[in-house]
Amino acid sequence: MHNERFDKYYQAQGILPRDEWNSFMDHLREPLPTTFRVAGSRQTAQLLNETIKDTHVPHLAGVVFEGEAVSPPRQIPWYPDGLAWVFNVSKKVLRKSPEFKKFHNFLVFETEVGNISRQEAVSMLPPLFLGVEPHHRVIDMCAAPGSKTAQLLEALHAHDTITSSSIPPGLLIANDSDHKRTHLLIHQSARLPSPALMVTNHDASIYPAIKIPSEVTVFPSGTKARVQSKKQHQLLFDRILCDVPCSGDGTMRKNPGIWKNWSPMDGNGLHGLQIRILQRAMRMLKKGGRIVYSTCSLNPVENEAVIVAALKSIPGFHLIDVSNHLPGLVYRPGLTTWKPTADRAVEFSYANYDEFIQSLPEEKRESSKMSPTHWPPAHTEASELHIERCLRIYPHLQDTGGFFIAVLEKDPGPVTVVLGTKESIEGKRPAETVEDLETTEGKKPRLSDGTVGPSEEDAIQVDDAEVDIGADAGDDVDIAEILQDSSKVSSTDPTIMVEGSAEKGKKVTKGADIHFKENPYTFISPNDPIIQSCISKLNLKPEFPAHNVLVRNPEGDAVRSLYMTNDIVKNIVQSNDYTKIRLMTCGTKVLAKQEGSVTKREGGEAQFRLLGEGLPVMLPYIEPGCIIDADLPVLRILMEGYYPVISGFSEPFRSVIEARGTVVDLFRLILPIWKSAASVTLMIEKRAKSAMSLRVFGEDITTAGREAAQKRQADRETQSEGQEGAIATKRQESTIENE
Numbered sequence: 001m002h003n004e005r006f007d008k009y010y011q012a013q014g015i016l017p018r019d020e021w022n023s024f025m026d027h028l029r030e031p032l033p034t035t036f037r038v039a040g041s042r043q044t045a046q047l048l049n050e051t052i053k054d055t056h057v058p059h060l061a062g063v064v065f066e067g068e069a070v071s072p073p074r075q076i077p078w079y080p081d082g083l084a085w086v087f088n089v090s091k092k093v094l095r096k097s098p099e100f101k102k103f104h105n106f107l108v109f110e111t112e113v114g115n116i117s118r119q120e121a122v123s124m125l126p127p128l129f130l131g132v133e134p135h136h137r138v139i140d141m142c143a144a145p146g147s148k149t150a151q152l153l154e155a156l157h158a159h160d161t162i163t164s165s166s167i168p169p170g171l172l173i174a175n176d177s178d179h180k181r182t183h184l185l186i187h188q189s190a191r192l193p194s195p196a197l198m199v200t201n202h203d204a205s206i207y208p209a210i211k212i213p214s215e216v217t218v219f220p221s222g223t224k225a226r227v228q229s230k231k232q233h234q235l236l237f238d239r240i241l242c243d244v245p246c247s248g249d250g251t252m253r254k255n256p257g258i259w260k261n262w263s264p265m266d267g268n269g270l271h272g273l274q275i276r277i278l279q280r281a282m283r284m285l286k287k288g289g290r291i292v293y294s295t296c297s298l299n300p301v302e303n304e305a306v307i308v309a310a311l312k313s314i315p316g317f318h319l320i321d322v323s324n325h326l327p328g329l330v331y332r333p334g335l336t337t338w339k340p341t342a343d344r345a346v347e348f349s350y351a352n353y354d355e356f357i358q359s360l361p362e363e364k365r366e367s368s369k370m371s372p373t374h375w376p377p378a379h380t381e382a383s384e385l386h387i388e389r390c391l392r393i394y395p396h397l398q399d400t401g402g403f404f405i406a407v408l409e410k411d412p413g414p415v416t417v418v419l420g421t422k423e424s425i426e427g428k429r430p431a432e433t434v435e436d437l438e439t440t441e442g443k444k445p446r447l448s449d450g451t452v453g454p455s456e457e458d459a460i461q462v463d464d465a466e467v468d469i470g471a472d473a474g475d476d477v478d479i480a481e482i483l484q485d486s487s488k489v490s491s492t493d494p495t496i497m498v499e500g501s502a503e504k505g506k507k508v509t510k511g512a513d514i515h516f517k518e519n520p521y522t523f524i525s526p527n528d529p530i531i532q533s534c535i536s537k538l539n540l541k542p543e544f545p546a547h548n549v550l551v552r553n554p555e556g557d558a559v560r561s562l563y564m565t566n567d568i569v570k571n572i573v574q575s576n577d578y579t580k581i582r583l584m585t586c587g588t589k590v591l592a593k594q595e596g597s598v599t600k601r602e603g604g605e606a607q608f609r610l611l612g613e614g615l616p617v618m619l620p621y622i623e624p625g626c627i628i629d630a631d632l633p634v635l636r637i638l639m640e641g642y643y644p645v646i647s648g649f650s651e652p653f654r655s656v657i658e659a660r661g662t663v664v665d666l667f668r669l670i671l672p673i674w675k676s677a678a679s680v681t682l683m684i685e686k687r688a689k690s691a692m693s694l695r696v697f698g699e700d701i702t703t704a705g706r707e708a709a710q711k712r713q714a715d716r717e718t719q720s721e722g723q724e725g726a727i728a729t730k731r732q733e734s735t736i737e738n739e
């Protein structure tokens, strides 16, 4: 845990007063304490938080392990409502002290079901500065694996109750350029089902313009709303998170491997991409909207230098003073000057870019990774831009990782015409300013993605401009035309077709990504017989938004799963080519075909059931008459076996369920069950069932839990007999580690 280049570089940057240097370095070499956040809707989170505060903490307060007192978890002072916790306990204590082991199990299971997010303290900050509200349109540009996305989604769902999800009028797009990592986002989203969520897979620096219909034009100050046109406009966002890829040297406490190979060149190489992502975000932001730019790097080249370059290249933005936003948070102001180096040995030989570039042989100048924006601005410029308003977080300040945050706002500007979608006029969300970038930034050159590029005076080169999967207004072209374009598609590939376009040679939208292999999104008619059958069989209320139900298969038929979205997600899906925006998923799965149900086996029509993950979203539409009261003994039977027979339940549950039933209401737990001829099954996922069992009964009474316990016992016995003991322990340890 030593690197001379690191010391030399950061001492030269003057990131800290001299007398803090040793403490800073000592903390960098210490492992991070465990931190977690109680997640979920506000009501659920508060309830679980009370359990931690009132049950777990007192239980852990007096624990003494091997003669030493162990500290119980404590609340992170700056996190709102005390919902984030830190605890500093070694693995040995976790494993061997029964009190901590129980608490650890609680954490593992609640994390599994999404009630707790084991997140680094500093990583919880960016969403707190973004201030998302349920009506906001939000994009998380570099979202995977999704811990901040989860926080943004929770803010969008601030009006959820313990049992049911609200349908926010806003939108959250979680994007990541790494296809594999977008699957992490999809996995996360199953824990927080939201009809307002879309997951996309794009390079954020060339994120395509999303079209949205703007049917109604409203003129300000009380003039009457009237339909002016059915034009489409570019969707602009109220809030954007740019948690950009970075060198990550702020995470050294968690990733000690960074020490060995650290070099200033890592940050130098990322600087250009970081600027382009931030610039793209600035162009997608609404007037008065807010961007949070963050990195887990301490390097000014990845932080302040990016902010300066972006602010200088696109006028109309400023840094917000957020010093009073989170009382209790200790941080340092942004650096107003710094010293870049293009030298692995960390020599600071060049005071400015010109000196640097002149020092290179002519043939090497063009390929240099360094640009003028790596160097600091003049002193007056730095103070005009208020670079000191950025936040730097160092490990020794509050025993965290290192982090950087800047909060940018787009000037509100004069309001000329206010355009809104139909639903905004009907009061679901405040009318918004939607501007047509085509006209407002007409003087600037246009990038090939249809967005506006920097002007000639701008210091930054946009070198990905040739990648066009962008914002062209959506002319239709023949697929043959695309096939001819060898830069986009290899002409030797005979199978090129947009997934889901059933006919060969079908027209596709210009700019569509024909390599994108996802099933299409088809909203089905509210009169579709399957939808109608779900409404009647599952006793759904007439308010059920049947027009917002979609399916995902090439034929567009309701064959297996039904998803629900809110209005804005539907508008976007219907106005854009899903391959062009590379849409991985949207909305939330609410209903699924019950395979092998009796009627199906007898050749009757397929039956759909409510999904556990979609239940909070569906609950407001379920007739109260089909919610059955039950008690703890009933829940116990449901949890202990996979298919408990109906005759095994006591009255009155037994008679009620014998008549019929799809949903059970248990002391503010609403759970879906499936009733077949002779048995009744709790339709929740195995791990979720175990988490609930621990929460409700204090032990894992589920079949899977009992089997796992038996296996552990058997392993222990084998171990004590001295046969393969070492192997069994290792397996157990690695399971705990993974968890």
Ligand SMILES: C[S@@+](CC[C@H](N)C(=O)[O-])C[C@H]1O[C@@H](n2cnc3c(N)ncnc32)[C@H](O)[C@@H]1O
Pocket: 123, 141, 142, 143, 144, 145, 146, 147, 148, 149, 175, 176, 177, 178, 181, 202, 203, 204, 205, 243, 244, 245, 246, 273
């Ligand atoms: C710092 S991580 C994001 C962490 C995430 N916000 C969270 O809290 O879980 C940066 C992410 O950016 C993604 N990424 C890298 N280059 C990108 C690009 N050009 N466009 C979009 N995402 C990118 C990486 O795949 C990575 O998942």
